[in-house]
Amino acid sequence: MENNVKTDIDTASNGNTAFPGQVHNLPGGGLIISSFNDIVNWARANSLWPLTFATSCCGIEMMSAASSKYDFSRFGFEVARATPRQADVIIIAGTIVNKMAPVLKRLYDQMADPKYVIAMGACAISGGPFFYNTYSVVKGADHIIPVDVYIPGCPPRPEALLHALITLQQKIKAGLTREQIRAETKQS
Amino acid sequence: MALTNEYIKQRLTEKFGEQVQQFQEPYGMLTFEAPKELNLKVLQFLYDEADLGFQFLTDLQAVHYPDNKGRELAVVYHLHSLTNNVRIRFKVFTDISTPDVFSATSLFSAANWMERETYDFYGVNFIGHPNLKRILNVEEMDYFPMRKEFPLEEQTRIDKDDDMFGR
Ligand code: SF4
Numbered sequence: 001m002e003n004n005v006k007t008d009i010d011t012a013s014n015g016n017t018a019f020p021g022q023v024h025n026l027p028g029g030g031l032i033i034s035s036f037n038d039i040v041n042w043a044r045a046n047s048l049w050p051l052t053f054a055t056s057c058c059g060i061e062m063m064s065a066a067s068s069k070y071d072f073s074r075f076g077f078e079v080a081r082a083t084p085r086q087a088d089v090i091i092i093a094g095t096i097v098n099k100m101a102p103v104l105k106r107l108y109d110q111m112a113d114p115k116y117v118i119a120m121g122a123c124a125i126s127g128g129p130f131f132y133n134t135y136s137v138v139k140g141a142d143h144i145i146p147v148d149v150y151i152p153g154c155p156p157r158p159e160a161l162l163h164a165l166i167t168l169q170q171k172i173k174a175g176l177t178r179e180q181i182r183a184e185t186k187q188s
Numbered sequence: 189m190a191l192t193n194e195y196i197k198q199r200l201t202e203k204f205g206e207q208v209q210q211f212q213e214p215y216g217m218l219t220f221e222a223p224k225e226l227n228l229k230v231l232q233f234l235y236d237e238a239d240l241g242f243q244f245l246t247d248l249q250a251v252h253y254p255d256n257k258g259r260e261l262a263v264v265y266h267l268h269s270l271t272n273n274v275r276i277r278f279k280v281f282t283d284i285s286t287p288d289v290f291s292a293t294s295l296f297s298a299a300n301w302m303e304r305e306t307y308d309f310y311g312v313n314f315i316g317h318p319n320l321k322r323i324l325n326v327e328e329m330d331y332f333p334m335r336k337e338f339p340l341e342e343q344t345r346i347d348k349d350d351d352m353f354g355r
Binding site: 098099132133135136 | 324325326329333338339340341
C-alpha cells in the first residue's frame with residue numbers, strides 16, 4: 001500500500017515551502033547554499049499581488065476564487081490591488097473588446113517589472129464564443145500583451161484558476177523571468 | 189378611471205388626426221407611428237397632458253428593415269406613464285439615405301446616451317443632440333454594425349449545419 005502512495009506530487013504546500021538550495025544544519029547555526037536568482041524567484045513566486053481586472057463573466061469566477069470558499073490567499077495571492085502600480089500579475093478575466101484593448105495595454109505598461117499575465121477563459125485566449133461574426137471582440141488577449149499562463153474554460157472553475165496560479169508560481173521558480181531572459185539576450 | 193389604450197388613442201387622434209396611424213396592440217401594448225417630423229410634438233403632447241403623463245423614457249432604439257424602401261430605419265420610443273403604470277411604444281420611420289430624426293434630449297435627459305447608442309449601431313443622425321458620437325464602439329469604426337447588410341453569421345462557415353440547429 002505504502003508503495004502506491006506518490007509522495008512527490010507537486011502539491012501547493014510542497015511547492016510553496018521547498019527552498020531552492022541546500023540547508024546545512026551546523027552546531028550553533030546553519031549554512032545555506034543557493035543561487036541569488038533562485039532565492040529572488042522563490043520570494044517573488046510566493047507573494048504575487050493580482051490586479052483586480054475583470055471585464056465580464058469570468059470575473060465572477062475570479063471573485064469566487066478570491067473569496068472564502070476557494071481562497072487563493074492560501075497560495076500567496078491575497079493582496080488584490082486596484083492599481084496596476086502595486087500589482088505583479090494581471091488576470092485577464094473576461095472578454096477584451098476593441099475599445100478595452102488600449103486600456104489593457106496601458107494597465108500592463110503601468111505595472112512594475114517583473115510582471116506576469118494570466119489569460120483566463122476562452123475569451124481571453126482566443127475570443128472564445130465571440131470568435132466568429134464579431135465586430136468588436138479582440139481574438140485573444142495575446143494580440144495585445146504577452147501571456148504567461150492560459151486557462152481554458154467558459155468560464156474556468158475556480159480550481160482551474162488556482163491551478164493556473166500555482167503553474168505560474170512554478171514557472172517563476174523554474175528559472176529566468178521574461179525580463180532576465182531579455183537582458184541576457186541583449187548582452188550576447 | 190384607469191388609463192386605457194382606447195383613451196390614449198382617442199386623445200392622440202383628436203390632437204394629430206390622420207397623422208398618427210398604424211395603431212396596434214401586440215400583447216396589449218399600444219403601438220403606433222407618426223411622421224418623423226412630428227416625433228417631438230407627439231412626445232411633448234404625451235408628456236404634458238396631465239391625464240396621460242408619459243414622462244419616463246424607458247428605452248429608445250432603432251430597427252433596420254432593408255426591404256422597406258424609403259422607410260428603412262425605424263426609431264422606437266418606449267414610454268412609461270409612471271402615474272398610471274401604462275406603457276406605450278411609438279415609432280417613426282426614416283429613409284436610410286437621410287437618417288435625420290429630431291433629438292429628444294431636450295425633453296428627456298435619458299435620451300442622451302440612448303441616442304448615442306442608436307447612432308453608434310444604426311447611424312441615425314439625431315438633429316439637436318448635444319454630443320452625438322459613438323458611445324460603445326471604438327471611435328475609428330466607420331460603419332454601423334447592427335444594420336442588416338452585415339450578415340448575422342459568417343457565410344463561409346460550414347460547420348454550422350442547419351439540421352443541427354433546427355433551422
Ligand atoms: S470565456 Fe466564457 S465565461 Fe469567460 S468571459 Fe468569455 S464568455 Fe464569459
